[in-house]
Amino acid sequence: MGEEEQDEEEQSFEELGLDTRLIRALSKKSIEKPTPIQRVAIPLILEGKDVVARAKTGSGKTLAYLLPLLQKFFADSPSKKNLAPAAFILVPTRELCQQVYSEVTSLIESCRVQLKVVQLRSMMSASDLKTSLAGLPDIVVSTPACVQTCLTNGMLQAKALQESLSVLVLDEADLLLSYGYEDDIKALSAHVPKRCQCLLMSATSSDDVEKLKKLILHNPYILTLPEVG
Ligand code: ADP
Ligand code: MG
Numbered sequence: 001m002g003e004e005e006q007d008e009e010e011q012s013f014e015e016l017g018l019d020t021r022l023i024r025a026l027s028k029k030s031i032e033k034p035t036p037i038q039r040v041a042i043p044l045i046l047e048g049k050d051v052v053a054r055a056k057t058g059s060g061k062t063l064a065y066l067l068p069l070l071q072k073f074f075a076d077s078p079s080k081k082n083l084a085p086a087a088f089i090l091v092p093t094r095e096l097c098q099q100v101y102s103e104v105t106s107l108i109e110s111c112r113v114q115l116k117v118v119q120l121r122s123m124m125s126a127s128d129l130k131t132s133l134a135g136l137p138d139i140v141v142s143t144p145a146c147v148q149t150c151l152t153n154g155m156l157q158a159k160a161l162q163e164s165l166s167v168l169v170l171d172e173a174d175l176l177l178s179y180g181y182e183d184d185i186k187a188l189s190a191h192v193p194k195r196c197q198c199l200l201m202s203a204t205s206s207d208d209v210e211k212l213k214k215l216i217l218h219n220p221y222i223l224t225l226p227e228v229g
Helices: 001-012 022-029 036-046 063-073 094-113 124-133 145-151 160-162 174-180 183-191 207-216
Strands: 049-056 088-089 117-120 139-142 167-169 198-200 221-225
Touching: 001 117, 022 094, 022 183, 036 049, 036 063, 049 063, 049 207, 063 088, 063 094, 063 198, 088 145, 088 174, 094 117, 094 139, 117 124, 117 145, 117 207, 124 145, 145 174, 145 183, 167 207, 174 198, 174 207, 183 207, 198 207
Parallel strands: 049 198, 049 221, 088 139, 088 167, 117 139, 167 198
Antiparallel strands: none
């Protein structure tokens, strides 16, 4: 038993099926070994599964979804054929939006792939929001409210979104509802196509997380670390 556990601890990003470009990009940041939540989440997300990942703050949940998400788009920039973004990463705060945006931008630059990412921020004017989306980004990092604004103002076409959206991430899901984004997420969920892969990251389990899970995810894998019971 001890040996098996040790094997798991030694598992590398390569063994999880990650692309060499991503592994090299991580190495530049001195990130060499996956964290426990990354070890379990990355292979499932690469397979296209819906995942709920619950692990404490600081356990590496951002890369757990960003790495497989980017890899999914490596072969081909989705925006070449899509009229709306292929991925939305929804976060509860402006600070987190900036943090995730920097992380994904730095990985894209480091991997030298043609993927476009934008962040939508609540203080952006309508014309700034419009400009951001007009550049046909592949990935959008935003609060749920900004996405909703873009949908109601016609900057994002619901029909185009239904055709193009292939990954939806709810990061810090435990905070998304307590910050009052329930209605925005509900409105957006009406445009999320069935085949869209949905990922929910959270530090705690709460009724709010359960609510979001029911609203958005289809039969997800539930990963809880450390495992309880
Ligand atoms: P969480 O979202 O679970 O709170 P983060 O994704 O913000 O955690 O990661 C916390 C910190 O750990 C970040 O500074 C991140 O760069 C770092 N980190 C993530 N994955 C690894 C890893 N595999 N090895 C070392 N550091 C990591
Ligand atoms: Mg986080």
